Amino acid sequence: MSETLADFSLGKRPQTKGMIQKVGVVGCGTVGQEIVRTISEYGIDVVFLDVNEERVQEAFVHIGEQLDEVINHWGLTPGEKRAILSRIKGTTDYADLAECDIVIESISSRKKGTSLEIRKEIFQKIEAVVKPDAIISSNIATLMISDLSNGLKHPERAIGMHFILPINKTNVIEVVKGINSSDEAFSHVAKFAGMINKGIIKLNESPGNIVTRMLVTTINEACEILMEGVASVSDIDLAMRESTGYMFGPFEMADRIGLDKVLKYMENLYQEFGDKKYKPSPIIKRLVRANYLGRITDRGFYNYKSGKPVDQTVTCAVIK
């Protein structure tokens, strides 16, 4: 056998494990892509998995386009882009996740009905291939990590991570400890967050964590104001941006997340808490039925052209 560095250790201290060299991401929709890109930007290898080769290729194209956009604004050099892409591998085979130290499930929450069963199944598929000490995580908004992990052989390795959009601009991750999550899993995830330059907000599990719960109620209230004819979509957004320093107004945020997802978050929270403040606003339901899903369909509360809002789709009744 050839020599390695280990042959030259002074043995002054135990070589503790703890390096995170490879991270897996299951599901590579818009959010999954952002997660993959961010991890790779910080020099960590990423394997992402999606259901078929087409979706894998599509994700690669989109990530490339996002990076080009950053280059156009001088945020990245072409060489750095090549390095970022070289660390990303796409696959459709769970076996390729075997070497990952952390695997994050981030499947699209767009499909109808609850995705709990699908996600649970994914967790089990991940556990079947990864190392015994690998962390299994989910980028969850309104689902509970304890529910997702109860089919695992080792539920203590499961922990929730909620990335806040837009991931490359926000500085924190909500890290959610489930009933069974171990302290070791938590400290591992905290270390990983540090490696991608994010702080953490430690939470005890609760549907909607902090961010989603606050956002959906704000969006609902904004819809109320709109329906009452108090002010227009863009004026409500402007007022909230200026008064609170939010990056986006409630409607802009809803369009960014996707109205179908917002609707789903509301329904899940309403079901969980039974409080009508979470009951989806009829405007959101109508927009989703009309396939006005936000930025992704170029129509939501705003109409979009080349990714920029051009006008508003919803106007409220005003007494004349």
Add this chain to the structure above:
Amino acid sequence: MKIIVLNCGSSSIKYQLFEMPAKAVLAKGIVDKIGLKGAAIKHKRSDGAEVKLEGEILDHQSGIEFLLGILISEKYGSIKSLDEIDAVGHRVVHAGEKFSGSVYITEEVIAALEDCVDLAPLHNPPNLKGIYAMKDLLPEVPQVGVFDTAFHQTMPPKAYLYGLPYSLYEKYKIRRYGFHGTSHKYVSKRACEALGLDISTQKIITCHLGNGASMAAIDGGKSVDTSMGMTPLEGLIMGTRCGDLDVGALLYIADKEETSIPYTSTLVNKFSGMLGISGISSDMRDIEIAAENGNERAKIAMEMYQYRVRKYIGAYAAAMGGVDMIIFTGGIGENDTVTRTKSLEGLEFFGVKIDVEKSLKSRGKEELISTPDSKVTVIVVPTDEELMIASDTYEIYEQIAQEINN
């Protein structure tokens, strides 16, 4: 006595083992990709034996532990035991206003360097990691810090202050610090040594032209001005850094292109300089080839580079009230004969006469390139920052030993 010199970067450690005062390099190498995949140590012994060893290197401390392990190994080593190491010299990038020379590292020094992390957030933390690791691994061995900024601490306020509200200097220590101090100091000392001149009588302009580039005005052996500022961005045009720039232009660009602070930083640090102007490369050799083949932007880039050097020579001659010697060093200063020669064009009026033929031939060696009748001596001196660190470490070690003996 044996001194190990460490230059710790964010994911690499360059090291050299010296026999002092003989100035002999016993071994050198690089610990690369610390904390990343593909981590390895490339090690070379003075007899030419070379090895590349791969494995997991979690952090700076394990990297240093491995390199020490290699140094004492039978197969690749140069020493029998760690007890043979008498001192450690560290390159430290930023010492703020705290130190004007190399120092023996004590707890107070470490605390002072921790205070400077804000000024060099990318460089000082890994430098400190190296210090902490050595403290842990070789607790009995004295450590010495050699600072990039220290040599320029002799600059007077008129040279180091910016035309900004004075309160910002008081509050955040916003001022010119300058870098490459170890190199400017080494080449100025070395040139005087080689030419048998007394440095205290000399007005010297040093040009450290590498991928990063800076110049210094050295009067009587003391730095009185330098082109890099609070950060290494100011001054000469560099490979990918813009050098001197109207701040107003930057504000205008940030507004028009809607760039955030980090993106604007990338723009001036990575997209600018020779790469930005030529659109070809940050490497002077590629640009020269393109210019020879008639590429206009490559030609302009080269002219700009030379012009900026010439302008600073004029400025520093004026600042010192004359110039006796101009020194070239660094990758471009030592090897790029064309850039060096052209930077000096038109300076005959204040006594610079170049032996053009010699200057166009001299590569990578210590050599005079001015004519014997030139009023200003122009010389190329290859820089050796590691040796300078080893020498400073040796000097401080001797001082301490003397104090103890007394």
